[in-house]
Amino acid sequence: MNILLTLVIFYVGAALGSFLSVIVHRTRHNMPGILAGRSLCPNCKHQLSAIDLFPVLSYIFSAGKCRYCHAKIAPHYLFLEILTGIVLAALYLKFPFEIFTLTAPYTIFDTALLWEFLRYALISLTMLAIFFYDLLYQEIPDAFSLTGIMFALLGNITLTSPGFTEVAIGAGVGGSFFLVQILISRGSWVGMGDVILGIFMGTVLGWKLLIVALFISYISGTIISLWLLAANKATRKTKIPFAPFLVTGTILAILFGQQLLNWYLNSILV
Ligand SMILES: [Zn+2]
Numbered sequence: 002m003n004i005l006l007t008l009v010i011f012y013v014g015a016a017l018g019s020f021l022s023v024i025v026h027r028t029r030h031n032m033p034g035i036l037a038g039r040s041l042c043p044n045c046k047h048q049l050s051a052i053d054l055f056p057v058l059s060y061i062f063s064a065g066k067c068r069y070c071h072a073k074i075a076p077h078y079l080f081l082e083i084l085t086g087i088v089l090a091a092l093y094l095k096f097p098f099e100i101f102t103l104t105a106p107y108t109i110f111d112t113a114l115l116w117e118f119l120r121y122a123l124i125s126l127t128m129l130a131i132f133f134y135d136l137l138y139q140e141i142p143d144a145f146s147l148t149g150i151m152f153a154l155l156g157n158i159t160l161t162s163p164g165f166t167e168v169a170i171g172a173g174v175g176g177s178f179f180l181v182q183i184l185i186s187r188g189s190w191v192g193m194g195d196v197i198l199g200i201f202m203g204t205v206l207g208w209k210l211l212i213v214a215l216f217i218s219y220i221s222g223t224i225i226s227l228w229l230l231a232a233n234k235a236t237r238k239t240k241i242p243f244a245p246f247l248v249t250g251t252i253l254a255i256l257f258g259q260q261l262l263n264w265y266l267n268s269i270l271v
Pocket of ligand 1: 042043044045046047067068069070071072
């Protein structure tokens, strides 16, 4: 573990978070060039220059306003940048892939940990795009979940853990968990977007950690909803997007799921 590298990864994560908000915006508005093209101010359409594109810092130095038209930039962009930075830094702390030695070449990479880091970084970035999209537009784009399933399967084939059976059961349980809710509620609680996200979660985690993730999602979803109701920020009729909680549950399960599971099993078996 290295503090400087943790900070660098946080900052790269923040840059990727800012890139994710571009992808979300362009997907929503069917704009061409999801992966290329220059960024514009959504208000005055002024092309942003390099100095406007430093994650977090640009926002702070411009006091959250566009430098050209002075329109306020919604704080959720800053939130996504910081959140993505924190998630990638946390993944690095879980998979500290560099090893320092006292002899040359001094720094070597543990390739197994590096692959684990890259795999979960790609998966988490896709998850965060879903988080942000659902938060803004109350919809889960299938294209995002399907991309994520592809990353998860690729990781699973090359890294073999969690095992194939566990992943297959996970995908089945994740999908049917939401499919059953569609059938019971005739589509009023959740939609097909949740089913595909459920399959994505199961493919990433395998069935054991999927249960941990769903548990975290529902507990945090309930706490936040009750808090919103109590603070009069929501009424019983407000539709609170649920994918952000599912994504939070999945990322926490990637980071701490195994420990939580062990702790739980130990405390009921004693
Ligand atoms: Zn502007």
